[in-house]
Amino acid sequence: MHELIDSTEPAIGSLAEARAAIDEIDAALAVLLERRTAIAGQVQRLKPVGGFAGRNREREHEIVMAMAAKAPSLGPERLAKIMNAVIEAGLEVAEQRRAARDGS
Numbered sequence: 001m002h003e004l005i006d007s008t009e010p011a012i013g014s015l016a017e018a019r020a021a022i023d024e025i026d027a028a029l030a031v032l033l034e035r036r037t038a039i040a041g042q043v044q045r046l047k048p049v050g051g052f053a054g055r056n057r058e059r060e061h062e063i064v065m066a067m068a069a070k071a072p073s074l075g076p077e078r079l080a081k082i083m084n085a086v087i088e089a090g091l092e093v094a095e096q097r098r099a100a101r102d103g104s
């Protein structure tokens, strides 16, 4: 994982090499997204009001700003779009699971 988050990219000599590097990063992102979804789902069960109804835009803004400090090329506006999709996907999964549990 260290080489995946090291911003000093090694020289990439070919398209195949570049795509292999992207595939490796996307595989790591998928694992992290799966983990994030699981934890965000647990948060929904801990909150008095979970799911979309308990959405907390202030917390989401804090997440985006913290990420923007680490990803300056993307910046807050693009990260907000990315994280909005990630957060909504997590809330959808949590709501689906709750419906399956409640049998509704």
Ligand SMILES: C=C(O[C@@H]1C=C(C(=O)O)C=C[C@H]1O)C(=O)O
Residues within 6 Å of the ligand: 040, 043, 044, 054, 055, 056, 057, 059, 060, 063, 086, 087, 090
């Ligand atoms: C996980 C939470 O619930 C929602 C989902 C969030 C997320 O996926 O990061 C952030 C804020 C809330 O809209 C939370 O309140 O912390």
